[in-house]
Amino acid sequence: MSLTMKQDPADPWRDFHGPNAGYVLELYQRYRQDPESVDPETRARFAQWSPPRDGFTAAEAVAPAAAAPPVEEVVGAVNLAQAIREHGHLAADLDPLRMIAPPPFPLLTLEAHGLTEADLRQLPAAVVGGPLAREAGNALEAIAQLREVYTRRIGHDYEQVRIAEEREWLRNAAECRLFRPPDDPARQAALLERLTHVEVFERFLHRIFPGKTRFSIEGLDMMVPMLDVVIEAAADVGTCNVLIGMAHRGRLNVMAHVLKKPYAHIFAEFKDPAQGHRFREDMGWTGDVKYHKGADMRDGKPVQGVITIAPNPSHLESVNPVVMGMARAAGTHVDAPGPPHFDPDLTLPILIHGDAAFPGQGIAAETLNFSRLAGYTTGGTIHIISNNQLGYTALPDDTRSTLYASDLAKGFRIPIVHVNADDPEACIEAARLAFAYRAAFHKDFLIDLIGYRRYGHNEGDEPGFTQPVMYERIAPIPRCASSGPTRWPCAASSTWTRPPRWSGSTWKRSRQSWRRCNLKRPSMSRNRSRRRPARRARSRPACPRAPAGAQRGAVAGSRRLQPEPKDPPLHGAPPREPARPRRAGGGLGSGGTARAGEHPGGRHRGCA
Numbered sequence: 001m002s003l004t005m006k007q008d009p010a011d012p013w014r015d016f017h018g019p020n021a022g023y024v025l026e027l028y029q030r031y032r033q034d035p036e037s038v039d040p041e042t043r044a045r046f047a048q049w050s051p052p053r054d055g056f057t058a059a060e061a062v063a064p065a066a067a068a069p070p071v072e073e074v075v076g077a078v079n080l081a082q083a084i085r086e087h088g089h090l091a092a093d094l095d096p097l098r099m100i101a102p103p104p105f106p107l108l109t110l111e112a113h114g115l116t117e118a119d120l121r122q123l124p125a126a127v128v129g130g131p132l133a134r135e136a137g138n139a140l141e142a143i144a145q146l147r148e149v150y151t152r153r154i155g156h157d158y159e160q161v162r163i164a165e166e167r168e169w170l171r172n173a174a175e176c177r178l179f180r181p182p183d184d185p186a187r188q189a190a191l192l193e194r195l196t197h198v199e200v201f202e203r204f205l206h207r208i209f210p211g212k213t214r215f216s217i218e219g220l221d222m223m224v225p226m227l228d229v230v231i232e233a234a235a236d237v238g239t240c241n242v243l244i245g246m247a248h249r250g251r252l253n254v255m256a257h258v259l260k261k262p263y264a265h266i267f268a269e270f271k272d273p274a275q276g277h278r279f280r281e282d283m284g285w286t287g288d289v290k291y292h293k294g295a296d297m298r299d300g301k302p303v304q305g306v307i308t309i310a311p312n313p314s315h316l317e318s319v320n321p322v323v324m325g326m327a328r329a330a331g332t333h334v335d336a337p338g339p340p341h342f343d344p345d346l347t348l349p350i351l352i353h354g355d356a357a358f359p360g361q362g363i364a365a366e367t368l369n370f371s372r373l374a375g376y377t378t379g380g381t382i383h384i385i386s387n388n389q390l391g392y393t394a395l396p397d398d399t400r401s402t403l404y405a406s407d408l409a410k411g412f413r414i415p416i417v418h419v420n421a422d423d424p425e426a427c428i429e430a431a432r433l434a435f436a437y438r439a440a441f442h443k444d445f446l447i448d449l450i451g452y453r454r455y456g457h458n459e460g461d462e463p464g465f466t467q468p469v470m471y472e473r474i475a476p477i478p479r480c481a482s483s484g485p486t487r488w489p490c491a492a493s494s495t496w497t498r499p500p501r502w503s504g505s506t507w508k509r510s511r512q513s514w515r516r517c518n519l520k521r522p523s524m525s526r527n528r529s530r531r532r533p534a535r536r537a538r539s540r541p542a543c544p545r546a547p548a549g550a551q552r553g554a555v556a557g558s559r560r561l562q563p564e565p566k567d568p569p570l571h572g573a574p575p576r577e578p579a580r581p582r583r584a585g586g587g588l589g590s591g592g593t594a595r596a597g598e599h600p601g602g603r604h605r606g607c608a
Helices: 019-033 040-048 071-091 117-122 139-150 164-175 185-208 223-236 251-257 263-269 316-330 362-369 407-412 424-441 468-474 498-516
Strands: 154-157 241-246 291-298 301-309 347-354 382-387 416-420 445-450
Touching: 019 040, 019 071, 071 117, 071 139, 071 154, 117 139, 139 154, 139 164, 154 424, 164 424, 185 223, 185 251, 185 424, 223 241, 223 251, 223 301, 223 347, 223 382, 223 424, 223 445, 241 251, 241 316, 251 263, 251 301, 316 347, 316 362, 362 407, 382 424, 416 424, 424 445
Parallel strands: 241 301, 241 347, 347 382, 382 445, 416 445
Antiparallel strands: 154 416, 291 301
């Protein structure tokens, strides 16, 4: 190597950083010991120039021999920076429960490289290299910033990516914080509102249908806002088909708030068959019918798209190849002569895996094996592992042989980001990074969303019997939306009243949807099919509606009830029998009526 390669004659040090800087310093050390040990061009350069000690400042004259830092310190600093980039995720704060300490990894310490803080303070930041070194005063500051990026609540795990261009892209995206969401109070408020809808929906189900199996999303609430971010980013680039495959964990919440399935339809499916309800559980929304977003206006441009969640049997990962086939078909052009042409920008597949099922079921690996074959590729799939750190009732040490649930993807050179599910900002950054990588390289990306589950495998379990230590830690953890005021500056003021308002309105709308399904409180009577005779309707003059505060505690029959709307039409449902008269005062609480299917999700909203 010669120092005459495209460099600034006044300061050739600018062209060398990271491992190259270490190599130049090694050449300079050899030159000091024996000038004949280097080539003539390098020897002539070192006769007029010496490495600086203060970052990018040029050395105008030949420095004394003591000016050059020891080669061992430079090499140690370079190796430390590289270890943080490749293995920093091992020391990251990824577990919201903090049950298991990160495994010790000596290469992340100064002592393993023979360094002290004083040594790093004397080295230039250029030794560390990368975007962070440009703003750091010395190597110690650059290393501290590297730890901030790679060892906080996001663990960047991409050492298995072999293509240099992709590795450089991932490195710059992480260190430049390109996808970190802006510190915008309006955006944070929108995110907090979305989390409130997710949380209150689950709490309402838990109260009205105690013991019913629903596989709550609580503990992984950020999955819904992350899907929002990915779907809106896909709409921005013209993707018109988003196909989702997932198992049961969090499925109801995704269908309610991402696909906007009406609350009334979801509540109707919880009704016991013995109660003789009129909803057919083998038709309509009970399965997984795709929801068409229709036309929407965003930034003055009409956007159309279809969001589909594929039907999935109990065999958790079996839906993976089905979604891949749907995505391949949706993005293939067959309207022109010649062979079919696949356009990866037309479709976006998203697969949500379980942390035990992803490494445990072979069909996941078989599907990944097809991901880059010319006849099967879908232009990149975004994978999300809903990692609640339990496989049914077993801990990770009893369910897999790898450190992470996502390690299977390393064999297919898929970049991985591990993220703490209790850090909303980190989750949004991971979602934005995943879509940007997929859009840039049309390859798979995996997000390991590490959280917990607030209840058992299903809500009929008592998890304290099998994992008492874990659930002692889960019990005092505040819910994600409830702790919003402690997470963001915009919610720290005393005038912050939005979370209670959102919670109350969401609960009210859920209750109204529950009433429209003609559901009643669970009865302890053995003969649940027996109905009371309907009261004969009495004609009475309409009276003005009393103030909201005056209705509390009043007799239900003392005011005229609003007429109940008809049940919302179901896809493919048979003709309905005439509605039976309702008993005055039936249902939960005394509230007005609302439109069928109304719920707080509203139009698809973004959070980033």
